[in-house]
Amino acid sequence: MKRRTLLTTGAGAAAAATLGLPARAQDTPKIGFIYIGPVGDGGWTYQHDQGRLEAAAHFGDAIETIYQENVPESADAIRALSQMALSGADLIFTTSFGYMEATVEAAQQFPDVKFEHATGYMRADNLATYDSRFYEGRAIEGLIAGHMTKSNKIGYIGSFPIPEVIQGINSSFLHAKKVNPDIEMVVIWAYTWFDPAKEADAAKAMIEQGVDVILQHTDSTAPQAAAEEAGGVYTFGQASDMAAFKPEPRISSIIDNWGPYYIERIQALIDGTWESTATWGGMAEGHVVIGEITDVVPAEVKAEAEEMIAAITSGEYHPFTGPIMKQDGSVWLEEGEVATDEMLLGLDFYVEGLTGEIPS
Missing domain, CATH: 3.40.50.2300 (Response regulator)
Structure with missing residues (x-):
């Protein structure tokens, strides 16, 4: 399983070839995550990353996951999203409310990439939202x-x-x-x-x-x-x-139990059934524990x-x-x-x- 940060994978297949690294298989979905804080914050970002790791363990080598942490809710967000999309990401989760406008902009710029924004409300054909009660x-x-x-x-x-x-x-x-x-x-x-x-x-x-x-x-x-x-x-x-x-x-x-949701949505991407949805789960769905x-x-x-x-x-x-x-x-x-x-x-x-x- 490839689990690396965007900073080490963002150059894409050409850079991998230059460095003598194996290029990613073209049919292996690449799943990205944009985080507001460090993965070791012990709270919100940590828990989202636990969800990423749960999905990575569930799918094994069938997917590749990447992430970028400490991304401010500013122009830095659109730059991070663009870099991740250009690196070959097929589905990108943005995990803070303040990323909403940047995620909308990225979804417009990269119509072939799927996006999911946590806690937001703006959607598009390739942009879904998800939240917990x-x-x-x-x-x-x-x-x-x-x-x-x-x-x-x-x-x-x-x-x-x-x-x-x-x-x-x-x-x-x-x-x-x-x-x-x-x-x-x-x-x-x-x-x-x-x-x-x-x-x-x-x-x-x-x-x-x-x-x-x-x-x-x-x-x-x-x-x-x-x-x-x-x-x-x-x-x-x-x-x-x-x-x-x-x-x-x-x-x-x-x-915040994000793992089951990430697994469900990645599976939909793999199956070709991914659609733009608005999810607001709570205790009944196991999203809030x-x-x-x-x-x-x-x-x-x-x-x-x-x-x-x-x-x-x-x-x-x-x-x-x-x-x-x-x-x-x-x-x-x-x-x-x-x-x-x-x-x-x-x-x-x-x-x-x-x-x-x-x-x-």
């Missing part, structure tokens, strides 16, 4: 956080104020408040997906404000380390299990969390079920009303009880 996992985290806090203050480190992150903030707060009506949530925006220093600073600022349970929508393990250093503060693994911090401060996690709830969490709280996991997975319960009020006191969802996907994909407000404003 992370808010389902945030509901479980919120329930546990509401029980575990002693100060009644929990924190959420936000990356960027996009609907995906706002869904997570609202879902976790709503479910914390259901089990603890006195709960308060401190939200700090880091304006980054991966910056350990900024993430650590956000965690420390929260702890100084009395927060003793931290949720995050950023990708490094820095908040876990800050909580561990402070002592008496609980955290949740983000995107990956972050198991190095078990049994505490990391008391559970939300795991709750990691081990450690024994630091009381047995009755763990049982309550597992009951909610089962209810969400079966479709019996939706985390955004009314009555739910907006922050300004107006009605968002009536009693028993369930938020539609369209509502959630455009979510741009806090629910009642959250303080502060969402940055523009």
Whole structure:
């Protein structure tokens, strides 16, 4: 199996011949991945790369996978995509929201290449989108956080104020408040997906404000380390299990399980059945997984969390079920009303009880 970064394969078959390396078989699909962070970030990018490796193991020598890490959400993205397409990639996955416009541009420039953009919404004949219902996992985290806090203050480190992150903030707060009506949530925006220093600073600022349970929508393990250093503060693994911090401060996690999706889509490419689709999977599809709830969490709280996991997975319960009020006191969802996907994909407000404003 050939598993190399784009930086070592981007020159293509001509360069391989010059270097005396075996050229790739013309009928071997080449699958590319563009990453926002390093593969060792311990969170989002790490988990996408675990999905790549799972697909590589599944298909063996039937495919070749390549990747480029640390690609900024800027003009660098279109350059990386163009380089990858010119290197012979047949299917390219772009794994961050901010790559959307670059992916659209690349899909137009390279109509014979298939593209898939994670967390986006813009599609074309050769451009699909895929996402996970992370808010389902945030509901479980919120329930546990509401029980575990002693100060009644929990924190959420936000990356960027996009609907995906706002869904997570609202879902976790709503479910914390259901089990603890006195709960308060401190939200700090880091304006980054991966910056350990900024993430650590956000965690420390929260702890100084009395927060003793931290949720995050950023990708490094820095908040876990800050909580561990402070002592008496609980955290949740983000995107990956972050198991190095078990049994505490990391008391559970939300795991993005990308492998099955990557295998399915690569198989469709091989079979010639690939089509542009919009996928939004959750617990029911195995895309969102709750990691081990450690024994630091009381047995009755763990049982309550597992009951909610089962209810969400079966479709019996939706985390955004009314009555739910907006922050300004107006009605968002009536009693028993369930938020539609369209509502959630455009979510741009806090629910009642959250303080502060969402940055523009």
